[in-house]
Amino acid sequence: MGQDDEIKTMNEEAAINAAFQDILDIYLASQHRKKVELITKAFNFARQAHKGVRRHSGEPYIMHPLAVARIVCAEIGLGSTSICAALLHDVVEDTDYTVEDIRNLFGEKIAMIVDGLTKISGGVFGMQASEQAENFKKLLLTMSEDIRVILIKIADRLHNMRTLEFMPVNKQYKIAGETLYIYAPIAYRLGLSKIKTELENLSFRYEHPEEYAKIEKKIEKTQQERDVLYSEFTTPICQSLEKMGCKFYIIGRVKSPYSIWNKMQKKHVAFEDIYDILAVRIIFTPKDIEDENNECFKIYNAITRIYDAHPDRLRDWLNKPRANGYRALHATFMSKRGEWIEVQIRSERMNEVAEQGIAAHWKYKNQGEADSSEGQLDNWLHTIKEILDDPQPNALDFLDTIKLNLFATEIFVFTPKGEIKTMPQNCTALDLAYSIHTFLGNHCIGAKVNHRLVSLNHVLNSGDQVEILTSNSQHVDASWLTFVTTAKARTKIQAALRRQKRILQRDGEELLAQFLEKEELGNYSNNIEKIWKQHNLDSREQLLEAIGSGSIVLGSDDKDALLGNKKFRFPSFSFFSRSKSNKPTAEPERFDTVDRKRPLNITDDTLHSSYIIADCCKPIPGDDILGYYDENNRIVIHKRKCPIADTLKSSHGDRILAANWDTHRTLHFQVPIMVKGIDGIGVLNEITTIIYQELGIGIQKMTIESKDGIFEGTIWVNVHDVEEVRKICDTLKKVKNIQTIARID
Ligand code: MN
Numbered sequence: 001m002g003q004d005d006e007i008k009t010m011n012e013e014a015a016i017n018a019a020f021q022d023i024l025d026i027y028l029a030s031q032h033r034k035k036v037e038l039i040t041k042a043f044n045f046a047r048q049a050h051k052g053v054r055r056h057s058g059e060p061y062i063m064h065p066l067a068v069a070r071i072v073c074a075e076i077g078l079g080s081t082s083i084c085a086a087l088l089h090d091v092v093e094d095t096d097y098t099v100e101d102i103r104n105l106f107g108e109k110i111a112m113i114v115d116g117l118t119k120i121s122g123g124v125f126g127m128q129a130s131e132q133a134e135n136f137k138k139l140l141l142t143m144s145e146d147i148r149v150i151l152i153k154i155a156d157r158l159h160n161m162r163t164l165e166f167m168p169v170n171k172q173y174k175i176a177g178e179t180l181y182i183y184a185p186i187a188y189r190l191g192l193s194k195i196k197t198e199l200e201n202l203s204f205r206y207e208h209p210e211e212y213a214k215i216e217k218k219i220e221k222t223q224q225e226r227d228v229l230y231s232e233f234t235t236p237i238c239q240s241l242e243k244m245g246c247k248f249y250i251i252g253r254v255k256s257p258y259s260i261w262n263k264m265q266k267k268h269v270a271f272e273d274i275y276d277i278l279a280v281r282i283i284f285t286p287k288d289i290e291d292e293n294n295e296c297f298k299i300y301n302a303i304t305r306i307y308d309a310h311p312d313r314l315r316d317w318l319n320k321p322r323a324n325g326y327r328a329l330h331a332t333f334m335s336k337r338g339e340w341i342e343v344q345i346r347s348e349r350m351n352e353v354a355e356q357g358i359a360a361h362w363k364y365k366n367q368g369e370a371d372s373s374e375g376q377l378d379n380w381l382h383t384i385k386e387i388l389d390d391p392q393p394n395a396l397d398f399l400d401t402i403k404l405n406l407f408a409t410e411i412f413v414f415t416p417k418g419e420i421k422t423m424p425q426n427c428t429a430l431d432l433a434y435s436i437h438t439f440l441g442n443h444c445i446g447a448k449v450n451h452r453l454v455s456l457n458h459v460l461n462s463g464d465q466v467e468i469l470t471s472n473s474q475h476v477d478a479s480w481l482t483f484v485t486t487a488k489a490r491t492k493i494q495a496a497l498r499r500q501k502r503i504l505q506r507d508g509e510e511l512l513a514q515f516l517e518k519e520e521l522g523n524y525s526n527n528i529e530k531i532w533k534q535h536n537l538d539s540r541e542q543l544l545e546a547i548g549s550g551s552i553v554l555g556s557d558d559k560d561a562l563l564g565n566k567k568f569r570f571p572s573f574s575f576f577s578r579s580k581s582n583k584p585t586a587e588p589e590r591f592d593t594v595d596r597k598r599p600l601n602i603t604d605d606t607l608h609s610s611y612i613i614a615d616c617c618k619p620i621p622g623d624d625i626l627g628y629y630d631e632n633n634r635i636v637i638h639k640r641k642c643p644i645a646d647t648l649k650s651s652h653g654d655r656i657l658a659a660n661w662d663t664h665r666t667l668h669f670q671v672p673i674m675v676k677g678i679d680g681i682g683v684l685n686e687i688t689t690i691i692y693q694e695l696g697i698g699i700q701k702m703t704i705e706s707k708d709g710i711f712e713g714t715i716w717v718n719v720h721d722v723e724e725v726r727k728i729c730d731t732l733k734k735v736k737n738i739q740t741i742a743r744i745d
Contacts, residue, residue: 012060016047019066023073023083032079042084042106049095056166064159065090071155075195077356082148085113089156092118109146116149117156150186157183158195161202168597169658173626173640176203177649177656191324191357197256204258207640208624215257218271226252226278233307233335234280240302241282248284248299253344255279265641268674268742279342283351292347293318296329299345307333310340320412323422325353411462423460427485430456433468434489441489442496443470457483476500501545508548515554521562531558599658600627602637604666611635617642617745620669622722627657639745665720670700672714673728677738679711687738690731691717697724714744 020043024036043066050061069086072078084106091097092114099118103111140150161179164172180203187196205212230252241248255263255277263274282299286292296318303309315330329345346354411425413432423432429449434441446455448467460466476496484490512531516523525540532543535552546552602611602625611627617639619625624640628648637659638645649656677683684704691697697717704713719725725743732741 016060016062016066019063019070023066023070026070026074027080027083030073030077030079035080038106039080039083039087042087042110045105046087046091049091049097053094055163057163058166061090061094064163067159067162068152068155071158072152075158075356076151076155076192078148078151081109081113082152084110085117085148086152086155088114089117089152113146113149113152116146117153147190151190151192154183154187154190154192154195154199158199161199164202164206169599170596170626170656172206173658174649174653174656176206177640177646178653179203180207181646181650187357189324191326191353192355193326193357194355197258200258201256204261208261211261211624212257215260215271219254219257219260219277222277223254226254229335229337229339229341230278230280232337233341236306237280237282237303240306241284241299244298244302246284246295246299248282251281251283253279253281265745268740275340276342279344281344281346281351283346283348286347289347289349292349295347296345300329300331303331303333303343307335309333313340313342324357326350328354411460413460413462414465416465416467418465424486427460428456428483429454429458429460429466429468430480431484431486431489432460432466433470434484434492435486436468438492440468440470441492442476443472443474445469445471445474456480501541504548505541505544506548508544508546511547512544512554515558519559521559527562530562534558596654596657599660600635601662602659603662604664607663607667611637614638614642614644616644618669618671620671620719620721620725621661621663621665621667623661625659625661627659628652629655629657641745661721663721668698668718668720670716671719671725672716672744673725674712674714674740674742674744675704675732675738676710676712676740677735679706679709680737683711683735683737686735687715687732690735691715691728695724695727695731697728 024039027039028034028036046065047062050065053061055061055064065087068089069083072082072086076082088102088106088110092099092102099111099115102114157179160175164175167175179199184196184199184203187193187199234250234252238250255274260271260274260277263269264271267273284295284299286295300309300314310332313330313332317326317328317330321327327346327350330342331345332340332342335341411423411427413421413423415421415436421432421435423435429447430441430444433444433447444456446453446469447458448454448469449458449460449464451465476493478497480493481490484493512528513523516527521527528540528543531554532538532540534557535543535546537543537546543552547554600611607613612634613619614628614636619637619639619642625637626640626645628636628638628645630636635657638648675687688699688702691699697719700716700718702713702715704711706712717725717728719728729741729743732738
């Protein structure tokens, strides 16, 4: 070992020791029982287990478990069991030690958590499930046993996201996509709002680096303006609260780049049009902890004496906390400058729960107060368990179902007896029926909402009183899947449909056997295969179902097929690339040999010959894109923000490839643009003149509808790239009667 190496090793050892001491210091300052010995034992064990191994960043591997343990302790507020499990979380996966070893050394609890955190391989959940989806499944299974598993997993993910720069770009997309798709929503659901925001922001930064930089720069540029607004707005509030003898502090909260971007995308507005970038947070020490809700309202009243409150924007999360445990009073006031500003009023304890989620909850749990959000969390975990108990044959379905259950904001509805039920926003009467009981759902024919008869797909609103109507003759229908919004309803409907399918298949099997016998054809699997292929079906099961339901009646054609009279067969249906016309002419490299670390370079020549443009999101040059290596050895190009690509990142992440545009405006792409505005003479004429004559861009087609003086329409333009779309939008925005204009994704 050279002298330099020796110095390096010494420095590294010192850094490792310092990182560990830092954790101990934070732990000792917390309210947890002091189990320093056990934590030290876990540290020493992990340190020697990972010895000699380095991360992508070049750091000794042990720095990662240390960082995760620090997050678990300092940012989530968990105790010794979790700190030990965090220190040990990669030992079983990356070294020769087994869960058994951990159990012998550290006991059942820690071993169970480490086991839950260890990835699995092999087809435990069925052949179709991808490894990633299986991992989530295992994670969630263990999570419903012990919530600390998922909390540590989130800490692990947070540290991996913080160090994502050291990963190759295709891995960055996979990890960032997965984070946005599943980890950030779980963090939110568990009330870890600070961590959720950081995860979203980091994902955004790696998936759309340019957009991120642009927004960050704009936030910086407008900061001074906001500082002035903030101090003008808060000075009178502070004076008034001080006069009341209130102990408080007040801070300005700036919206994160990701949520700004998200809002810009969703509402089709520019950065400058987002009015709630600044919010004001008042955090107070209650005089009497039992009376903190009242004190929130007292502060609210004091502010209403200074500013006018927005009549529709008072949010009482005190009496009805969010399902993740969040409590606060939100109100929006008109500043003297004529801008609406949201004020969030919380006690110290509410603030801690808002930032640390359920972990902080546990801290206060023993202080003897009834806690409704605790029960909410149990309910949620129970639902997750139910989903897991119901086997889902398809990995993507499973991910979607779990995701459905993560995102919801809640509404409150009442049963006829006046009982209150929490439901996700946008849920239907049928969702409510399923949430009460599977039988009610399966036989639901409609509902009475506020004594008025409504259909199954009626969307419920907060405060509705709902009575579910059933009939024994009602049967589950596949079309129900198109409108239900809760995971529970979805899984139950799918299960019922699978049952119905099995019955049809049994009937079909019988009819098929009769047919083969009557025609004196053998009941062999290759005969049956010929029949399903002749009907353009994908499997024997599909054939049996079609026969059972009567949609296929076996006849002479089938006999011909078996006797070898060949017929034309339609190509089979493929989900990710619907049109076969754009099938690449050149064979791309094979998945197993392609260099996945090298980004694809997409040129005018190779675009159509080597790649497929995804039908779901139709990217054009200038869009942030990625490649997906599909099952048929084709590379499909998706937008990085495409929802289908998000699912792929989370389920088949190792098939994601980085991709860059290298096109030079020789190809045209059809792009739909949405326009909305006030109808007036000549508006349409003006639009077409600007696009066609002023900008010299071709219009493919146009549909416009006008109603009550408002027009809304779609224009398909022929453009080279995103730059031209932007030019169209910027120019048309200046037309007097146009209110919204945006590319349709
Ligand atoms: Mn890890």
